[in-house]
Amino acid sequence: MRLHRMRVTAFGPFADSQEIDFDALSAAGLFLLHGPTGAGKTSVLDAVCFALYAAVPGARQSPATPLRSDHAAPDVFTEVLLELTVGGRRLEITRRPQQERPKKRGSGFTTEKAQTWLREYDPAAGAWRALSRSHQEIGEELGQLIGMSREQFCQVVLLPQGEFAKFLRSDAEARGKLLGRLFDTRRFAAVEDRLAELRKTAERQVKDGDERLLALAQRMAQAAGDTTDARAWPLPDARPGDPGLASAVLQWAAVARCGAQERLDIAEAAVATAESRQAAARRVAEETRQLAALQERYAQARSRADELAAGRPEQDELKARLETARKAERVAPALEWQEQAQRAHGAATAERDRSRARLPPDLADAGAEQLAALERRMRQDLGALESARRAERRSAEIDEERARLDRQARADEDVLTDTTAWLAGWETVRLDHQARIDTAHEAAARAEQLAGQLEPARNRLAAARERDALQARSAEATRAHETSREAANAAHEHWLTLREERLRGIAAELAARLQEGEPCPVCGAAEHPAPARPGAGQVDRAAEDAAHQAYRRADRTRAEAEAALSLVREELAGARAAAGHADVAQLADEAERLQRAHREARDAAAGLHEARLALASAERERERRLAAQRTAQENAAARTASREALEREQGALERELSEARGGASSVAEQAALLERRAAILAEAVEAVRAVEDSAERLKEADGRLSEAAFRAGFDTPAAAAAALVDERGQRDIQHRLDAWQHERATVTACLAEPETAAAGRAAPARTAQADAESAAAERALRDAASALAAARARRAELGTLSAAAVEETRAIGPLREEYERVARLAGLTAGTSADNERKMRLESYVLAARLEQVAAAATARLRRMSGGRYTLVHSDARGGRGRSGLGLHVVDAWTGRERDTATLSGGETFFASLALALGLADVVTDEVGGARLDTLFIDEGFGSLDDQTLDEVLDVLDSLRERDRSVGIVSHVGDLRRRIPAQLEVVKDRAGSSVRLRGAGAH
8 A cells, every 4th residue: 555645624733735745755765754743743644544544543533632623714624635556556535524614595504414535546548537425335445455444554554653662561461452453353252252151151051950950859849748758868969060969859759759649548538537527517507597596586576576565655646646737738728828918918018107207297197099199280290390401401501512612712722822833843853853764774784784793603602602511511421431330340240249159158048048847948857957057248149139230220320321421522522613712701702792783783773663653753743733723723713603603592591491490499400309209109109008908918818717727627727827747747757657567567477487486485596516516527628628639739749840850850961061062162262271281362372373473573673773682572471360372572682581571771662662563564464465555654752762773773664665665754853854855844833734845856
């Protein structure tokens, strides 16, 4: 793979488009990439990685380090274009990450999705042709051509010296992690995990089978009860996995089945005897209860007959009262009519007295005819005043009309005065309104311009506030994620520890349930001379289940925290893209300034409509006042003629009214007085006549009442009224009489029954003794039946469990063989088997072979860099925990001794790690299929070398040209600028960084 050309735009520190000609740099074989700290040297390598893999190296791949340049203009897209040759094909890759761009219409920003283009140069046609714009297709195409993952590429092409220095000093576990990522030995680790999982599964299946067999034995012991001699045939005392467990269980089951059959035969005979005894006792108890019931019935009937005889006088009295009430019912209509007539006469008398109290004293005793004649005379006088009343009403109307004309005259004079003054200032008012309209027009234009600037400022301010809040939330979510992950791991380890401890102490857990005198569920013995005792901190099932539940809750919490952290990071990236790096206070000040200016302009523009309405209203007011002025002048002439006519009519009416008023102040007052007197006389006439009529009706009602009481057999009407009983009372009396008669007949019939009478003469029944004998026989039968059912169930259950034990024994054999085979393989690959002398895991074995190749390839360059002094060798000596396979030592030719790489000095460590990195690049290249790597980059580390060692290192790097390779050194060491002529300089500036090509091929 060879790089030809790259163009970066708005990427990292580069605000504008910067083009890098790798062909010109590679012509010298060795070139220098230098610049001040923070200029963007590493960003050049990030751009190469982004073009190939759509992502930057892992250490810099985070939302906190966005790809877009903060110096770039809003309308410039972030883009990387890379032209390279790989697999014999010349390709051009263009990538744009997801980013914000200004909206084409309106204000604000919109999100532009990530885009990728892939083109290939056709030598025959001499032009580029497009291949694809699909992210997935382009990723697969480049992955097949390059043959390396992003991690491998960053480790092999972009050589990170600091990481290889750590590799030299690290232990076997850290080396294994790095080599595992580069050589992808996950398949070997997967084999180890798979074998371990198979071993656990097989072991669990064998133990589960043995535990099921033991459980069947315990169930058989519980089912057998005391049918077996526990001392002669104890339950098998074996743990899961013992080979003799199945045979012992099957022998014990046969003895238990024989004992159960014998108990069943005995229980059947006992049930037959108990059934005959229970039937005889039930018959005797039933006959005794019937006799007791008849004796109780006779005694109750005799007692009730005596009570009915004592209540006979009361029943005769009720019967007589009912007959008298039924006779009084015939007098009730006349009595009700007399009461109504009496009430009507009293009301009429009271009304007559009230009416006469309003009459003059001389008319208090006058009769109805005299009062009626006086009323008729007053009505005639009232009719004679009707003409005078009409004249009085017309006089009042004339006064009102004259007052109205006076009010109109004063109003018209006010209108004329006000209108004349208002019209004099009309021109000034019109000019003021027009000036307000012009000012509002200008403010409206200014408000529209400020509105277009205000919305983007508000959006950026909101995004900046959200960005700051999300930064705090991101840190908090990161801490919560780390805490929850550690808690989940701790809970998982705690659960596994408790589970192992419980399995080790399971015997004590079973012994804790033993009771003195009761058979052991495992061996069947009733005596427990030496039960297992729980040790210190004994773990039971509840503790294990609680630990497992705690682990599951902690794992759910970890998953939720991880999801929350991912969501916060996505939101933070969006907020940063929208807000940029501006401070919230600055954005708030700017938004407030625009808001204040926009509000002032908008308030001023809001008066435009009001000013127009005010001008139109003023013009309408002018027209109205002119019309009102003309109307007032016309009304003044018409009022003069109307006032003269009204004065003539008023004089004639006054002469007519003076004769009709009499002594009253007005005709209406005189008429009202006559009207009131006539109404009082009419009311008095009606009241006197009503008293006379009610007295006649009362007299008639008294006569009819006396006649009805005599016919009904009562001496006086008062006696008939006292004997009255309402319908409900009569029903109650009749019901009481009927109930007494019915109960008397029932008691008489009961005493006449032959069986009841005979039981009354017999001796008292002994029911308690008979019931006790029947209950005892019933209990004996139930006990016998329960014993029979238990014996049958025991025999059936023992047969079922014995058959299940046979099937379980047959199934365990193949599982045990499978477990032994898988356990041997798993122990061998995991390094725990005795056959694996060096305790080396399968993955470590493969990585050891790779490390041996890397050490051999690195030694070829290390000898040259160190003047033949140092050699890297692989060591399979045992390390921590008795394991071996990933040791790395250096052999010093000056002393002839082998020592650890951690003892190298700073400069020695650098060129040793450089040699290791170059050797690793060769081995990884061969591993992924031998893809040729023509361009390499080495990042920093040269400052620790002296001049002689630096020359030797540069000679080794320069020798890479023999394989047509070009090597780029990323460093800011000043001495390298003198030694390496071909240079790519990164220059930083306030407006963004730029690149300059110097030396061979510069232009």
